[in-house]
Amino acid sequence: xxxxxxxxxxxxxxxxxxxxxxxxxxxxxxxxxxxxxxxxxxxxxxxxxxxxxxxxxxxxxxxxxxxxxxxxxxxxxxxxxxxxxxxxxxxxxxxxxxxxxxxxxxxxxxxxxxxxxxxxxxxxxxxxxxxxxxxxxxxxxxxx
Numbered sequence: 001x002x003x004x005x006x007x008x009x010x011x012x013x014x015x016x017x018x019x020x021x022x023x024x025x026x027x028x029x030x031x032x033x034x035x036x037x038x039x040x041x042x043x044x045x046x047x048x049x050x051x052x053x054x055x056x057x058x059x060x061x062x063x064x065x066x067x068x069x070x071x072x073x074x075x076x077x078x079x080x081x082x083x084x085x086x087x088x089x090x091x092x093x094x095x096x097x098x099x100x101x102x103x104x105x106x107x108x109x110x111x112x113x114x115x116x117x118x119x120x121x122x123x124x125x126x127x128x129x130x131x132x133x134x135x136x137x138x139x140x141x142x143x144x
């Protein structure tokens with residue numbers, strides 16, 4: 001079964017919601033893989049978050065072009081890319097906030113390993129992740 005034959009990939013509306021959900025799922029799966037493999041504290045691997053975000057934005061723009069006869073202007077592309085990354089990042093940050101509230105040992109290890117650790121709590125940590133995701137999505141939308 002080809003992906004293009006699934007009905008969700010034929011929608012011309014709700015594209016940011018669809019691909020924002022895919023971005024959130026990709027980030028969540030990557031988080032669990034990193035957590036279970038024990039390389040959650042390797043900062044350089046956060047670049048993979050950028051790749052997941054870029055893929056979601058790229059495919060959202062590609063679907064918009066495909067469902068609108070190849071027509072996409074600058075501001076429409078900007079709105080679709082930024083809203084896709086906003087939805088995906090916000091959903092992932094909500095998950096991360098709840099996870100940090102439940103798993104106190106993870107939050108404690110973040111506090112111990114980060115330079116600003118004594119000043120961190122679940123709110124500040126997830127807000128930093130949210131800002132990073134929003135601005136990464138904005139930059140990636142400009143690049144694409």
